Amino acid sequence: MLEKNNRKAWLYLLPAMLFLGAFMVYPLVDVFIYSFEEGYNFASQSYFGTGLYNYGYVLRDPYFMQAVKNTFILVIITVPLSTGIALLISLGLNSIKRLKELYQTVFFLPYVTNTLAVGLVFMILFKKTAYSDGLINLLITAFGGSAVDFIDGPYWAKMFVMCFYTVWVVMPFKILILTSALASVNQDYYNAARVDGTPPLRIFTKITLPMIAPMIFYLVITGFIGAFKAYSDVVAIFGTDLNAAGMNTIVGYVYDMLYGNSGGYPSFASAAALILFAIVLTITCVNLLASSNSDNF
């Protein structure tokens, strides 16, 4: 009986497994194989030999190292920053009862707005053109500063725009998750704490934070993964020639290796993709370990 049920269960799972197999497992395996094949050619489907040559090439490629550096800066700055700001905004929202729903909609707008459209708005905000210096620069000069070219200018300015943009784009999702996490904390805990005269900061650190900790960890992990995968946002702001702009990301590098101007190198692309995979896997594992260890604080 049990066995029969088991077989039935597998049968129900079959369609999903077929799709997963065809669109996820097979490509993964394929990429894995490509990454060890030297000089693979799409057209002739041929290669010279196997080995670690692709990895060596990618790791020595200055463009790749630049992409890794950019990606890491992006991840390290935007994940904590966006989670922190989202938490602050959510706490604020949670304490305003009346306008909560309106604000939630406002904060959620960027989420449903197309990435490229938002990218264009950012261009207007930051880009210097023949007609305008961009809104931000107008503000800077109005306060007596000197204009900065955020799109084609110094590295820090471009990095700033990219981080600003990333934080802004992930904010709505994080606020949505955190406001609902905060709202789901039973009011009785706060009442109990109030009757016991608990100061607000202690309520926050001893009750609120532990209660929503699982959601924060979820946001940090997905935030890391999302930031490591950054690509389309960068293209939206800095255009497609990211290597020239010095603003490439790892995913951008992979993409360029496949389809870009310097493209047609699936082996290098696969090696870079697997390096990214290894990085993300490591960081996710570290995160999970950290979260299970801090369960008892």
Next chain:
Amino acid sequence: MKVVLDHLTKRFPSRNKKQPEDVIAVNDFCFEIPDGKLIGLLGPSGCGKSTTLNLISGLEAPTSGKIWFGDDDVTDLPPENRGVGLVFQNYALYPHMTVRQNIMFPLENFKGAAKLSKPEMEKRALEAAKLVQIDGLMDRKPGEMSGGQQQRVAIARALVKMPRVLLLDEPLSNLDARLRLQTREEIRRIQQETGITTIFVTHDQEEAMSITDMIVVMEAGVVQQIGHPQDVYDDPVNLFVAKFLGTPAINVFTGKIEGGKLFIGDDAVLPAEGQPDREVFVGVRPEGFIPDENGPLCCALRGVEVMGRDTSIIASDPSCQSDTVRAIISSEIRIDRNAPEVRFSLKPYKTHVFDAASGERIYISEDEIRRSLDAQAAAEGEEA
């Protein structure tokens, strides 16, 4: 600590557009709770029990009226300065903290001169845990404990700061029947050991009757009756109270007073001399029936259940508000199970008459009035 509620009223602005009037959750509550007593606040769900508790704890501010703890007016005092311990229906134990941390939590908030050292806190926490007999479980998390154990932790957490008043909001409603019985005795014991004035909210009349010194019966925000549990049971002031107290519930018949006699249907069951004619409800406690071949009340017999000491007679009567009339008699009295009908006479002091329109009690005989006056005097004597 004596607690005085002085014309306490709480209105909530309506949030429902179809029903624009305010909700009056507590309506003109006046009550002086004697020091060191266990008070049961009893009423159906939504009658304002929790709101009353929240007003006393300070979590809600009253719309009007005053609250006194002893000689202190605490009406405008925030909850942390009132010295109340509150036990929530769902316990509200912090799930990420151990039992020890939960119990110590209130102590860690002490400021200034009241501040305790760590060993002192540990000691106080252990004392509180011993009182509720969970001192062996100090390092468990709430999730690793049974409902009854969690309940004890919640009581320990409320007691550890030595509150002036202990408030329990439906503390037993999440426990299974056996545990409920055990825990309510436990609450009684703890209350008597500590001597803290305690208010115990419940919608279960049996719970309230069994352990409290005094009960307050509420309905729709209005206090119906205050008194010793037995007195309220024996002498309800209106139909609501009569129906709310007692298991099995009181049997309610539609009846009338006519020509100085009390009628159920066409049966003249009791004398009601000097009473004007009117429509009434007649409430008869299950133990108020005496099987009597010549008795005035005739009911169709449905069944007989013998339960050791007692016998339940299940009967039916067209005048009865419910389908069945339940009478409980001593099992020494034999009842013919196969008889089509059964006749009863009624014990006058187990039979209560209520005005059909207002539901207010009508005292139909002088004897009964004297009895109820005696009971009232006794209650006041003990209060003083």
